[in-house]
Amino acid sequence: MNITIIGSGYVGLVTGACLSDAGHKVICVDKDKSKIANLSRGQIPIYEPGLETLVKKNIKEENLSFSSNIKSSLNASKIIFIAVGTPTSLEGDNADLSQIYSCAKEISESLRDESIIIVKSTVPVGTCDRIEEIISEKNPTKKFEVISNPEFLREGSAIRDFENPDRIVVGTSSKNAIESIKEIYKRQIKKEYPIIFTSRKSSELIKYASNSMLAMRIIFINEIADLCEKVGANVEDIANGIGLDKRIGPHFLNAGPGFGGSCFPKDARALIESGEEFKAPQNLLKAVIDGNERRKLNLGDRILEVIGENKKVGILGVTFKANTDDMREAPSLSIIPKLLKKNINVSIYDPEANKENINEFYGAEWKDDAYSVAKNSDCLIILTEWNEFKELDLKKIKDIMTRPIIVDFRNIFSLKEMEDLNFEYHSVGRNTINTK
Numbered sequence: 423m424n425i426t427i428i429g430s431g432y433v434g435l436v437t438g439a440c441l442s443d444a445g446h447k448v449i450c451v452d453k454d455k456s457k458i459a460n461l462s463r464g465q466i467p468i469y470e471p472g473l474e475t476l477v478k479k480n481i482k483e484e485n486l487s488f489s490s491n492i493k494s495s496l497n498a499s500k501i502i503f504i505a506v507g508t509p510t511s512l513e514g515d516n517a518d519l520s521q522i523y524s525c526a527k528e529i530s531e532s533l534r535d536e537s538i539i540i541v542k543s544t545v546p547v548g549t550c551d552r553i554e555e556i557i558s559e560k561n562p563t564k565k566f567e568v569i570s571n572p573e574f575l576r577e578g579s580a581i582r583d584f585e586n587p588d589r590i591v592v593g594t595s596s597k598n599a600i601e602s603i604k605e606i607y608k609r610q611i612k613k614e615y616p617i618i619f620t621s622r623k624s625s626e627l628i629k630y631a632s633n634s635m636l637a638m639r640i641i642f643i644n645e646i647a648d649l650c651e652k653v654g655a656n657v658e659d660i661a662n663g664i665g666l667d668k669r670i671g672p673h674f675l676n677a678g679p680g681f682g683g684s685c686f687p688k689d690a691r692a693l694i695e696s697g698e699e700f701k702a703p704q705n706l707l708k709a710v711i712d713g714n715e716r717r718k719l720n721l722g723d724r725i726l727e728v729i730g731e732n733k734k735v736g737i738l739g740v741t742f743k744a745n746t747d748d749m750r751e752a753p754s755l756s757i758i759p760k761l762l763k764k765n766i767n768v769s770i771y772d773p774e775a776n777k778e779n780i781n782e783f784y785g786a787e788w789k790d791d792a793y794s795v796a797k798n799s800d801c802l803i804i805l806t807e808w809n810e811f812k813e814l815d816l817k818k819i820k821d822i823m824t825r826p827i828i829v830d831f832r833n834i835f836s837l838k839e840m841e842d843l844n845f846e847y848h849s850v851g852r853n854t855i856n857t858k
């Protein structure tokens with residue numbers, strides 16, 4: 423099938439690479455011309471394992487191409503994915519849909535008859551209806567479908583998730599659109615991954631409910647971890663104990679610094695806004711967002727309590743999770759400024775963080791490896807669970823630090839290991855080892 427994907431960020435690019443690999447002819451479009459120029463040369467603007475190889479392969483096989491010309495791209499295909507951003511609006515907590523609506527207007531100007539517009543971006547309930555209205559105003563006689571098909575991939579394992587989804591969700595009642603979707607996802611359907619056909623509104627809501635449920639689990643286990651610290655219990659044992667209950671399951675029960683990233687915070691906020699708009703308040707979610715914000719701010723205080731002021735601190739990891747370069751709403755953006763304000767000398771290492779435009783870290787020094795960060799520092803702080811941090815030579819780390827203190831917000835080291843090495847070790851929801 424000929425497919426145009428509008429928006430070539432994390433979701434659009436992965437979708438384009440995977441669908442072209444399945445044999446479709448895909449054009450990925452973006453309004454950012456320099457991004458498109460780089461992509462056409464096989465240069466990937468984001469860190470996502472396996473993506474560069476897949477993109478290069480499919481450019482070579484002439485299944486994948488890139489363009490900043492939406493009009494000519496739409497001339498080439500009747501299947502159009504929308505994968506542009508839907509960030510939190512600058513004015514409030516609702517989703518900023520300006521990229522979506524400008525995309526809808528551009529589509530309306532070059533629409534071919536019988537096109538199928540597939541909304542992959544995460545959009546509040548009712549947005550597909552509005553997209554349909556915008557396109558019909560300009561094309562009252564043309565036949566077209568707008569369908570919802572939210573994406574559930576995770577950064578860091580995006581290709582694996584796209585190719586092996588837990589489910590594909592499709593919101594449409596059109597038989598024609600259902601047939602096209604089955605052809606588009608023929609590879610996933612062949613492998614018998616579940617595909618759910620539902621209404622557009624249900625499909626839009628499934629995505630928000632899904633991310634919000636995961637955010638809730640994270641906040642829940644974090645609050646249990648706080649209690650564990652007070653009473654001397656171990657949150658990992660509790661996660662294991664509750665996770666073995668089949669009704670609960672083991673996933674998303676890792677205590678840590680709170681959730682961040684480009685999806686959970688913004689989607690939870692947008693769902694709260696939808697609840698307000700339709701007078702169905704999402705009270706649980708409001709508590710989740712408040713709890714997460716409080717946690718991120720409190721963590722800076724916890725570090726200060728451990729080390730005192732005017733000290734030298736090394737930070738390992740600033741991305742919101744491992745295996746991505748994405749810094750959007752990362753806990754580090756709240757924690758590091760707090761330390762800098764207290765005149766703490768901060769050095770940072772992250773294997774892949776996108777360092778552009780991070781004003782929050784002004785005054786901190788970026789280093790090229792973990793050992794340079796540890797050298798002469800009073801405290802090492804783990805903010806992201808990169809695998810390379812789990813494999814550090816801890817004896818060497820201890821020798822080059824001024825004081826052997828580790829604050830580990832990802833629980834990547836065992837208490838026993840830290841005790842044997844005589845570190846002062848603070849982790850989340852587990853007993854502190856204090857060797858002072």
Ligand SMILES: NC(=O)c1ccc[n+]([C@@H]2O[C@H](COP(=O)([O-])OP(=O)(O)OC[C@H]3O[C@@H](n4cnc5c(N)ncnc54)[C@H](O)[C@@H]3O)[C@@H](O)[C@H]2O)c1
Nearest residue numbers: 429430431432433452453505506507508521543544573577
């Ligand atoms: N990042 C994730 O892990 C993830 C996972 C699932 C769903 N989503 C959802 O997918 C959507 C996209 O997210 P993302 O992280 O890929 O965003 P992104 O910011 O990485 O990419 C969006 C791209 O769209 C381009 N764009 C914006 N308006 C355009 C227009 N009119 N024409 C052409 N290009 C345009 C931008 O230049 C940018 O490159 C969001 O709604 C997000 O919530 C994201």
